[in-house]
Amino acid sequence: MDAFSSEVFKGNPAAVCVCDQWPDEVLMQKVANENNLSETAFAVPGKDCYEIRWFTPEMEVELCGHATLATAHVLFNHLGLEGNRICFFSHHSGQLYVERSGELLTLDFPADKLEAMVVPELIVTALQKPPLKAFKGKTDFMFVYASQAEIENMEPDFGLLAQVGGRGVIVTALGNEVDFVSRFFAPQSGIDEDPVTGSAHTALTPYWAKVLGKTRLTAKQLSARGGDLICEDKGERVFISGHAVTYLTGEVDF
Numbered sequence: 001m002d003a004f005s006s007e008v009f010k011g012n013p014a015a016v017c018v019c020d021q022w023p024d025e026v027l028m029q030k031v032a033n034e035n036n037l038s039e040t041a042f043a044v045p046g047k048d049c050y051e052i053r054w055f056t057p058e059m060e061v062e063l064c065g066h067a068t069l070a071t072a073h074v075l076f077n078h079l080g081l082e083g084n085r086i087c088f089f090s091h092h093s094g095q096l097y098v099e100r101s102g103e104l105l106t107l108d109f110p111a112d113k114l115e116a117m118v119v120p121e122l123i124v125t126a127l128q129k130p131p132l133k134a135f136k137g138k139t140d141f142m143f144v145y146a147s148q149a150e151i152e153n154m155e156p157d158f159g160l161l162a163q164v165g166g167r168g169v170i171v172t173a174l175g176n177e178v179d180f181v182s183r184f185f186a187p188q189s190g191i192d193e194d195p196v197t198g199s200a201h202t203a204l205t206p207y208w209a210k211v212l213g214k215t216r217l218t219a220k221q222l223s224a225r226g227g228d229l230i231c232e233d234k235g236e237r238v239f240i241s242g243h244a245v246t247y248l249t250g251e252v253d254f
Contacts, residue, residue: 001070004196004227004242006103011227012196013247014067015040016074022051025060031252033057038191041067043075049087049095050075058190061167062092062139065198065240066227069105072098073244106241111233112137112203119143126160127171137203139167140184144207148176151183152222162187170200172208178228179217180208196227202238209233 005011015035017023022044023031032040032055041064043050052071054064068088075081084100097108114135123143124130129150131143141164145151151173161169168186175181182204184197201219209215215234221227232239 001073001244002247003066003069003073003244004198004221004229005225006243006245008245008247010225011242011244012066012194012225013037014064014070016067016071017042017252018071018074018079019044027254028053029055029060031055031254038186038194039064039067041071043071043088046089049089052088052090052096056186056190061189063090063109063199063202065107065109065201066196068096068098069107069198069242069244072100072105073246076100077246078249103243104241105244106239107198109199109202109238109240111206111236111238112140114142114203114207117141120164122160122163123169126157126164127154127169128156129154131171135203135207136166140170140200140203141166141168142170142172142200142203142207145171145173148173148181148222151181154183156185158185158187158192161185164188168194168197168200170197170203172204175218175220178220179212179214180204181220181222183222193223195223195225196221196229196242198229198240198242201229201231201240205231205233205238205240 002011088096119134133144135142172182184194219229230241
């Protein structure tokens, strides 16, 4: 599936495997490595919620927005799930929800908590310019810059970024045509640049909502593939909306 896009070959591709029961963890990691996408989601139906896990080509991650959006798209459009709301459960991130309104899908995720931090010299060297502000969330670092142009023109040293730790690095600024823009780098998780990172917006949305003094915001991730999001700050939760489209269906033999 291509998530956060209504056109194939844009947004963020995710593989989705809906299984009757959980495959072996080693096998799931091998499948994700074989897919070689930023994330492969595995989902298994439970009593009240679908359990869900996400793997990059190299590791399991605690939360993934675009692959959850893609999984909801599969359940609604390919597996005939009735209704307009899906409950997912992650052992790392708790209960997550996706609601359908026409073609638009909305993630209901817990908001990230950011703590201000001193900018490491490694970051300044890796990103080639010091940020205005620096924060640490649950799994990611977030660095705020002065302009969209700085985000667009950034050419990170991924070798250095891989030494930072955590899951990944968010860089962000006010947008020229949307409320805010961002990019997401995660060489430490096996992905130099993620095309569209839904989970990063659990940190971005509360931050920019406070800065801009409004709760509903438009956002764009400035990767080569690009992605458009509508975000809403709901206090302890964040709503992240976008589209998804099917690129490929098939079977895995193992």
